[in-house]
Amino acid sequence: MKLLLTTIAAVVLVGFLTGMATGALVALLMSVVTTENVMSAGWSALLTVIGTPLASAFIINCGAKIIINYGAKKLEFCEPRLIQLIPVAFLTLFIPVFGLLMGTPNKVDVLLMTLVGAVGGAFWSTPFVLWNIFRNVQRLLRKHGGKTGKELKAEATK
Numbered sequence: 001m002k003l004l005l006t007t008i009a010a011v012v013l014v015g016f017l018t019g020m021a022t023g024a025l026v027a028l029l030m031s032v033v034t035t036e037n038v039m040s041a042g043w044s045a046l047l048t049v050i051g052t053p054l055a056s057a058f059i060i061n062c063g064a065k066i067i068i069n070y071g072a073k074k075l076e077f078c079e080p081r082l083i084q085l086i087p088v089a090f091l092t093l094f095i096p097v098f099g100l101l102m103g104t105p106n107k108v109d110v111l112l113m114t115l116v117g118a119v120g121g122a123f124w125s126t127p128f129v130l131w132n133i134f135r136n137v138q139r140l141l142r143k144h145g146g147k148t149g150k151e152l153k154a155e156a157t158k
Helices: 002-033 042-070 082-102 110-124 126-144 149-157
Strands: none
Touching: 002 042, 002 082, 002 110, 002 126, 042 082, 082 110, 110 126
């Protein structure tokens, strides 16, 4: 049970951080790097739409692996996978971050976009949390033959 809870916490935390990185990178790209609208040129729009989520997913993946491998071995966190982080980053970019950008005037609020990205990343990581719960329940059922806790205790006392 401890492993399941730490897995859920790790998936939500990594999704939260991926969304936060996506929101922050888009906000910084829109406000600091360029003086004009980023989406006005084709190459910069492509960089924003494709490069930003991929960069945030890779940054969070590498950072989490470093922390897990060198610092938090006793917590037994599972290592994040890019196959989970990339969809979370792209969905966070398209739904909450671009939604916030559509309603903003010329000035971009970096803190607000970072917070919106973090909430979006935590939201979009919930399907992976549910999948981990489902997979662990299936594994437990196979391990114990589909018996309930009372049946297992009754067998142990015999």
